[in-house]
Each structure stands twice: as C-alpha cells, then as structure tokens.
Amino acid sequence: MGYKILKKRVLGPGSKLMEIEAPFVAKAAKPGQFIILRVFEKGERIPLTIARTDRERGVVTIIFQEVGKTTIHLGLLNEGDELADFVGPLGKPTDIENYGTVVAIGGGFGTAVLLPLVTALKKAGNKVITIIGARTKELVLLEDEMKKIVDEVLITTDDGSYGMKGLVTDGLKFLMDREKVDAVYAVGPVPMMKAVADMTRGPGIKTIVSLNPIMVDGTGMCGACRVEVGGKTKFACVDGPEFDAHEVNFDLLMKRLKMYRKEEQYSLELFKKRLEKEAV
Amino acid sequence: MARRLKLERTPMSKLPPEERITTFEEVALGYTPEEAIIEAERCLLCKRPPCVAGCPVSIDIPSFIELIKKGDFIGAVKKIKEANPLPAICGRVCPQEDQCEMKCVVGIKGQPVAIGRLERFVADYEASQGEVEIPPRPAPKGKKVAIIGSGPAGLTCASELAKKGYYVTIFEALHKPGGVLMYGIPQFRLPKEIVAREIDYVQKLGVEIFTNFVVGKTRTLDELMSEDGYEAAFVATGAGYPRFMGIPGENLLGIYSANEFLTRINLMRAYKFPDYDTPIKVGKRVVVVGAGNVAMDAARSALRAGAEKVTIVYRRSRKEMTARIEEIENAEEEGVELKILTNPVRYIGDEDGWVKEVEVIKMKLGEPDESGRRRPIPIEGSEYRIPVDTVVIAIGQVPNPIVPQTTPGLETTRHGTIVANPKTHATTREGVFTGGDIMTGAATVILAAGSGKTAAKYIDYYLTHKDEPGIWEKIFKGEV
Ligand SMILES: Cc1cc2nc3c(=O)[nH]c(=O)nc-3n(C[C@H](O)[C@H](O)[C@H](O)COP(=O)(O)OP(=O)(O)OC[C@H]3O[C@@H](n4cnc5c(N)ncnc54)[C@H](O)[C@@H]3O)c2cc1C
Numbered sequence: 181m182g183y184k185i186l187k188k189r190v191l192g193p194g195s196k197l198m199e200i201e202a203p204f205v206a207k208a209a210k211p212g213q214f215i216i217l218r219v220f221e222k223g224e225r226i227p228l229t230i231a232r233t234d235r236e237r238g239v240v241t242i243i244f245q246e247v248g249k250t251t252i253h254l255g256l257l258n259e260g261d262e263l264a265d266f267v268g269p270l271g272k273p274t275d276i277e278n279y280g281t282v283v284a285i286g287g288g289f290g291t292a293v294l295l296p297l298v299t300a301l302k303k304a305g306n307k308v309i310t311i312i313g314a315r316t317k318e319l320v321l322l323e324d325e326m327k328k329i330v331d332e333v334l335i336t337t338d339d340g341s342y343g344m345k346g347l348v349t350d351g352l353k354f355l356m357d358r359e360k361v362d363a364v365y366a367v368g369p370v371p372m373m374k375a376v377a378d379m380t381r382g383p384g385i386k387t388i389v390s391l392n393p394i395m396v397d398g399t400g401m402c403g404a405c406r407v408e409v410g411g412k413t414k415f416a417c418v419d420g421p422e423f424d425a426h427e428v429n430f431d432l433l434m435k436r437l438k439m440y441r442k443e444e445q446y447s448l449e450l451f452k453k454r455l456e457k458e459a460v
Numbered sequence: 461m462a463r464r465l466k467l468e469r470t471p472m473s474k475l476p477p478e479e480r481i482t483t484f485e486e487v488a489l490g491y492t493p494e495e496a497i498i499e500a501e502r503c504l505l506c507k508r509p510p511c512v513a514g515c516p517v518s519i520d521i522p523s524f525i526e527l528i529k530k531g532d533f534i535g536a537v538k539k540i541k542e543a544n545p546l547p548a549i550c551g552r553v554c555p556q557e558d559q560c561e562m563k564c565v566v567g568i569k570g571q572p573v574a575i576g577r578l579e580r581f582v583a584d585y586e587a588s589q590g591e592v593e594i595p596p597r598p599a600p601k602g603k604k605v606a607i608i609g610s611g612p613a614g615l616t617c618a619s620e621l622a623k624k625g626y627y628v629t630i631f632e633a634l635h636k637p638g639g640v641l642m643y644g645i646p647q648f649r650l651p652k653e654i655v656a657r658e659i660d661y662v663q664k665l666g667v668e669i670f671t672n673f674v675v676g677k678t679r680t681l682d683e684l685m686s687e688d689g690y691e692a693a694f695v696a697t698g699a700g701y702p703r704f705m706g707i708p709g710e711n712l713l714g715i716y717s718a719n720e721f722l723t724r725i726n727l728m729r730a731y732k733f734p735d736y737d738t739p740i741k742v743g744k745r746v747v748v749v750g751a752g753n754v755a756m757d758a759a760r761s762a763l764r765a766g767a768e769k770v771t772i773v774y775r776r777s778r779k780e781m782t783a784r785i786e787e788i789e790n791a792e793e794e795g796v797e798l799k800i801l802t803n804p805v806r807y808i809g810d811e812d813g814w815v816k817e818v819e820v821i822k823m824k825l826g827e828p829d830e831s832g833r834r835r836p837i838p839i840e841g842s843e844y845r846i847p848v849d850t851v852v853i854a855i856g857q858v859p860n861p862i863v864p865q866t867t868p869g870l871e872t873t874r875h876g877t878i879v880a881n882p883k884t885h886a887t888t889r890e891g892v893f894t895g896g897d898i899m900t901g902a903a904t905v906i907l908a909a910g911s912g913k914t915a916a917k918y919i920d921y922y923l924t925h926k927d928e929p930g931i932w933e934k935i936f937k938g939e940v
C-alpha cells in the first residue's frame with residue numbers, strides 16, 4: 181500500500197501541511213488521535229496528530245513543523261511521492277462533552293491539533309474560543325480555518341506584532357476575567373501546557389492537554405512514551421495522548437523529550453551536509 | 461560388534477567471543493554436510509523415540525535424522541516441515557535442552573543427539589539450494605480468513621490455511637511482519653534474512669499481508685468480520701506489553717523496557733545510526749534486570765552496541781533462570797556478568813534526569829511459590845548501589861489489550877490472555893480462534909507455531925461445518 185502525498189502546502193516558515201492517501205485511517209480517525217509515519221526505509225517512526233480527515237476521498241491531513249531530520253526530510257517530499265509507512269489512528273479519541281464555554285489553546289504549531297477537536301466541541305454544543313499563540317505574526321497558523329469553526333479567535337504574539345502582545349496564558353487570563361470558563365484544552369510546547377495547567381489549577385477548571393512524548397510503535401509495545409500522571413506511569417500512546425493537565429508531571433516529560441537531543445542534532449547536521457552536497 | 465557410541469556431540473563452530481561482540485552477525489555458524497552426517501550417525505533411530513514425545517509439535521525426529529544419514533537433506537527438511545513450518549527458525553531458537561534433546565536416550569550416558577543443530581542444518585541447506593519448492597495451489601475454497609498478528613503463530617496458521625485453499629490475509633500493526641522474530645530476537649541469534657525467507661514463503665503460498673494495520677484501531681475485528689467478509693479470524697497478537705517493576709525512578713532517562721531496547725536495535729536498526737535514523741543510548745555500564753531469553757538478548761545486544769560492562773541482575777538463583785542454557789553460556793563467554801539473588805529497589809538520577817545508580821538489595825530463597833520455584837525474599841539492610849548509564853528492564857511481557865478491548869464478547873483471563881478451548885483454540889466469540897502468546901502467556905516460538913497449526917485445523921473444520929446448528933458451541937467445548 182502506498183501512502184501517497186496528494187497535496188502539499190506551506191503554512192508558514194518551517195511549517196507544512198500534507199494530505200496523505202490512507203483510506204483506512206481516514207475512515208476510522210476521531211478527534212485527538214494521531215498517526216505514526218516513516219518517511220523512507222531507513223527512517224525513524226514519528227507520531228503526528230491527525231489534523232483533518234476526508235473519508236470520501238480517503239485522505240488524512242497532517243501538519244508538521246520542520247524541526248529535525250525526519251520532519252525536514254518529510255517536508256522535502258513532493259506531491260505524488262509516497263511515504264514508506266503510515267499507521268493509525270492511534271491513541272484514545274478525545275472525550276467530547278458539552279461543557280459550556282471551552283477555551284482551546286494552541287501554542288505555536290499545536291494549533292493544528294485543535295482543528296478536529298474544536299469542530300467536535302462545537303458540534304456537541306459548546307461555545308468555543310480559540311487562542312492561537314505564536315512568537316511573531318508570520319508564525320500564526322490556521323487563523324482563517326479556525327475562524328470558520330469557532331465562536332471567537334484570540335491571537336497572542338510574544339512580540340506584539342499581531343493580536344494581543346504576550347503569551348497564551350495572558351490571553352487565557354483575559355478570557356477568565358471576562359467570562360466563566362468551564363473547560364480548557366491546551367496543546368503546544370510543554371512549558372506552555374504547564375503554565376496553562378498552573379493557571380487553571382487554582383480555580384479548578386477542567387483542563388486537558390495532549391502530550392507528545394517520544395514514541396516508537398504507538399501501540400503499547402515499548403514504553404518509550406511513558407509519562408507520569410497522578411503519580412502513576414502511563415503509556416501516552418495507548419492511555420493518552422490526552423490527560424488531565426493538573427495531574428501530569430510536565431518536568432519529567434520535558435526531560436524525557438531531550439533524551440536523544442545529541443543524536444538528533446548530529447543526524448540533522450549530517451543530513452544538511454548531504455543536502456548541500458547534492459545541491460552543488 | 462556394534463560401533464561404539466560417540467558420547468560427545470559434534471561441536472558446531474561459533475564466532476570467537478572477542479570477534480562476536482564487535483558485530484551483530486550470527487554467532488553460531490552451523491554444521492557442514494560432513495559434520496551433520498557424523499552427528500546424525502549418533503542417533504540410535506529408536507523404535508519408540510522419546511525425543512518425539514518431548515517435541516511440542518511431534519516432529520518425526522528419527523525419520524528426518526535417518527534421511528540425513530543417507531545424505532538426503534532435502535528429504536529430511538520435508539519430513540520436518542510436515543510438522544513444523546519454521547525449521548530454520550526453530551533450529552536456532554528452540555529450547556531443545558528442555559524438549560527433544562532432554563528426552564534423547566543418548567543423553568543418558570553422553571550428550572544427547574544435537575537435534576536442533578541438525579534441524580537448522582537441513583533448513584539452511586534447503587535455502588542454499590536456491591528457490592524453495594512451493595506446493596501447487598489448491599482449488600480455492602472461496603472463503604476468507606483474517607489473521608491478526610504476524611508472529612510465528614500467525615504465520616503458521618496462515619500458511620496452513622492457504623495450503624487448504626482459503627483466502628488468507630494477515631494484519632500486522634508494525635511496518636514489518638514477523639512479530640518477535642523480527643523486532644525481538646536479535647540478528648546475531650536469528651538473522652532477519654531467515655525470517656524474511658519464511659515470510660516470503662508464506663506470501664508465495666498466496667497469503668496477503670497488510671502491515672501498518674492495527675486491528676482494533678485501523679479497523680475492528682467486528683468490522684473485518686461483518687463488513688469485509690472474513691468468515692473466521694485467528695487472533696495471534698502475542699504478549700508484547702512490557703512490564704515495569706513500579707519502583708521509584710523507573711522513568712529516568714536511560715531506562716528502557718527490553719522491548720523498546722530490542723525494537724530500536726532489531727526493527728529500527730539503531731545499531732547502524734546515523735545511517736538509519738533511529739538512535740539508541742547505550743552507555744559504558746549497562747544493567748539488565750531479569751534472566752530469561754529476553755534479558756540475555758538485551759545484555760548481548762548492549763555489548764555489541766558498545767557497552768563496556770554489562771551486568772545481569774536477577775532476583776532468584778541460577779537454577780531458576782529461564783533462558784536457554786546455550787544463551788546463558790554465550791552471554792557469559794562474551795563477558796556478561798551475572799548478579800543472582802539481587803533485585804533493584806530504586807533508581808537514582810542526576811539533575812538532568814539521567815539514571816546514574818541503581819540501588820539493589822540482596823535476596824535469599826524461601827519456600828516454593830505458585831510457579832513451583834523458590835520464592836525470593838529480600839535480606840533487610842543488604843542494599844547497595846551499582847553505578848550505571850543504561851538500564852534494560854526484562855522482567856516479562858503481558859498480552860497487548862487492544863484487540864480484546866475493542867472486541868465485545870471476546871473474554872480474557874485475569875492475566876489478559878484470551879479465553880480459549882485448549883484443544884480447538886476456539887474463543888468465546890463465534891468464528892474467532894486464538895493462539896500463541898496471547899492465549900498461553902509469553903511462551904516459545906515452537907509453541908506459538910504449533911498452536912497456529914492446531915487453530916488452522918479447527919478453523920477449517922468450522923468453515924466446513926459452519927451451517928450446522930450449535931457448531932460453535934461444540935467447537936468451543938472441544939467436542940469435535
Ligand atoms: C527478546 C525475545 C527473545 C525470545 N527468545 C526466544 C527463544 O530463544 N526461543 C523461543 O522459543 N522463544 C523465544 N521468545 C518467545 C517467542 O518469541 C514468543 O513466544 C513467540 O514469538 C510468540 O509468537 P506469537 O505469534 O504468539 O506472537 P508475536 O511473535 O509476539 O507476534 C505478535 C504480532 O502481532 C502483532 N500485533 C499485536 N497487536 C496487534 C493488533 N492489534 N493488530 C495487528 N497486529 C498486532 C505484533 O506487532 C506482532 O508482530 C523470545 C521472545 C522475546 C521477546
């Protein structure tokens with residue numbers, strides 16, 4: 181089975197969208213789930229959240245940021261190319277409920293993950309406000325897509341070049357002061373999710389985060405993805421990826437994400453050198 | 461006068477230990493044809509052969525050995541294949557010393573006939589002769605069977621059913637078929653080329669393999685059976701869910717489950733990083749917890765991946781170690797240190813979260829427990845610390861719950877294994893059979909292969925008698 185790239189689009193600096201032909205995954209996927217892919221025969225297995233699916237066309241949309249060797253390599257592929265492997269949908273789907281008012285927070289590139297979720301939350305009758313946070317204006321992702329779905333979109337940029345100046349937590353504080361927030365959903369860099377969790381813990385607002393630990397198989401076979409939630413070890417690929425933010429040990433997650441930092445850098449350098457050579 | 465019985469078995473050449481630990485290539489090199497015949501000569505061709513009773517799939521051992529004596533190696537492999545479809549694999553990884561060879565009469569006075577080595581020899585001989593003969597395709601029965609999992613149980617069941625004319629599809633979660641044979645058992649013990657050869661054979665029989673397909677996630681078993689037209693299914697998803705001890709510090713960086721450690725090395729080829737993209741961290745000092753085959757494989761892989769000192773920590777004594785004797789010997793020859801009657805109690809990390817020490821406690825043996833082995837008891841106050849860079853936890857695997865959890869009516873035991881009739885392998889769900897580690901709990905390749913074969917027999921029976929009222933009940937009760 182070939183997993184063909186049907187469409188490729190540049191969303192912003194270093195972030196891309198791809199539509200992949202994967203009919204089984206498209207048919208079965210639910211919000212909150214992810215896939216694991218391998219770019220080529222010698223590639224590693226990396227998890228990516230499912231951003232959108234089109235059952236009729238049998239297509240799964242992924243959005244990724246080019247941060248390491250594998251994602252850069254992926255970004256170099258073109259429409260018509262095929263991925264070596266593409267498996268899913270993995271993980272538990274999000275529990276969708278009618279909470280009332282939900283704030284969905286996407287930090288940086290986490291916004292991609294929010295798309296299917298906010299769609300489902302809206303369908304379930306919630307009032308949904310999305311906060312999109314980015315360092316600077318060019319990095320604000322999916323604003324138009326998001327506006328079509330939710331009741332309100334709030335943008336925050338670190339440098340104030342667009343929307344509100346500040347972090348997503350400033351945006352959240354603004355909303356919490358303005359109205360009653362019944363649930364929060366946050367996905368993005370770990371420090372951001374941790375900061376959101378710290379803010380909502382006091383007032384006791386139910387907060388869900390989607391975790392992104394290192395994975396290998398994605399089916400509960402290896403334990404690479406272990407995280408601590410409420411003092412207990414969980415496998416994020418099968419017990420998650422979503423967990424109660426107030427119970428997650430974010431410090432451990434941050435450390436575990438750095439486990440292969442040296443190897444990742446080395447691999448990336450070699451890859452860049454190879455690309456330069458090929459370019460000349 | 462009869463020829464004097466040779467008490468010593470013919471040695472099989474192995475790579476010298478110094479050379480071994482620098483490479484992932486196979487350690488044991490196998491017999492030459494001359495050596496095989498010399499070893500076959502040692503067999504007494506017993507009339508009532510006890511070895512056959514010791515073989516979980518009852519291979520006709522004296523008959524195949526007799527064929528080797530006559531130099532008919534292809535005839536010998538065919539004889540084995542009547543009972544065991546995976547001789548090249550089983551000849552390498554079966555615990556023969558607990559099975560056929562344990563029962564061999566020659567073993568009473570001397571060393572038992574090296575049945576495993578002979579099995580391996582004829583299988584390799586066949587492969588070296590070029591294309592393995594594919595039996596002619598039978599008339600199609602027009603019925604579809606789904607096999608979930610492509611380990612030895614799934615592969616065997618699939619090939620048996622294909623040979624009977626069923627249309628067989630294997631669904632495999634990983635990107636490569638083979639199960640533990642591919643991701644668990646290392647190259648130096650079971651070259652992946654051999655596994656690939658067996659898979660190729662199964663495909664040539666007409667079996668279709670879908671990789672990247674997690675049953676229960678990509679599609680449920682119910683969907684396969686009610687929407688996709690599979691009339692029967694065989695669940696052989698193995699026991700791939702790693703256990704941890706639940707002691708403090710177990711999530712520190714540098715601590716792996718054996719499954720992750722071995723998967724990175726075998727399936728993802730992390731030992732070839734950066735040519736392959738998947739990395740692995742193997743520090744200078746490695747501690748492996750556990751003493752089964754999995755632990756030996758992890759310890760020996762760690763050496764080859766560059767560790768300077770590898771220590772196995774095991775809470776019981778040497779006698780209770782479950783690994784094949786040959787593998788324990790190999791590990792010790794290669795310099796792996798065994799610390800028996802020792803158990804980890806916690807891990808201590810540095811400020812970045814990397815493991816730097818493991819605190820262990822000494823144990824003594826008490827009364828026998830449920831497993832019949834003497835229960836290890838901690839000796840209070842005997843704790844001490846071992847400095848370490850990498851830890852591999854190999855204390856066992858339990859069944860993966862994905863299929864049972866997503867298949868209503870498929871009952872499991874409290875150990876997570878699927879409830880099934882021991883004779884027919886029928887489960888509590890009509891049309892669904894099971895076998896291998898998900899039925900028995902973590903066991904062996906040959907038992908998994910054997911159970912795939914048994915299930916195939918009763919799947920065929922079921923599909924032939926499907927329209928009879930009460931048929932499933934009969935099969936589930938084993939009354940057929
Ligand atoms: C490191 C190691 C060393 C071993 N050494 C030996 C040895 O020397 N000798 C010996 O006899 N035995 C050995 N064993 C045990 C032996 O490998 C197993 O008993 C045997 O492989 C079990 O076979 P199986 O077919 O039941 O399952 P497995 O080989 O575990 O295969 C199950 C397959 O099912 C797939 N799967 C799981 N869930 C799903 C799903 N939902 N959908 C689709 N596919 C799924 C898995 O990915 C896997 O490929 C060893 C095991 C390990 C881990």
Ligand code: SF4
Binds near residue numbers: 521522525564565
């Ligand atoms: S028991 Fe030993 S000697 Fe007798 S047939 Fe079997 S292998 Fe040969």
Ligand code: FES
Binds near residue numbers: 397403415
């Ligand atoms: S990624 Fe292997 S268990 Fe979660």
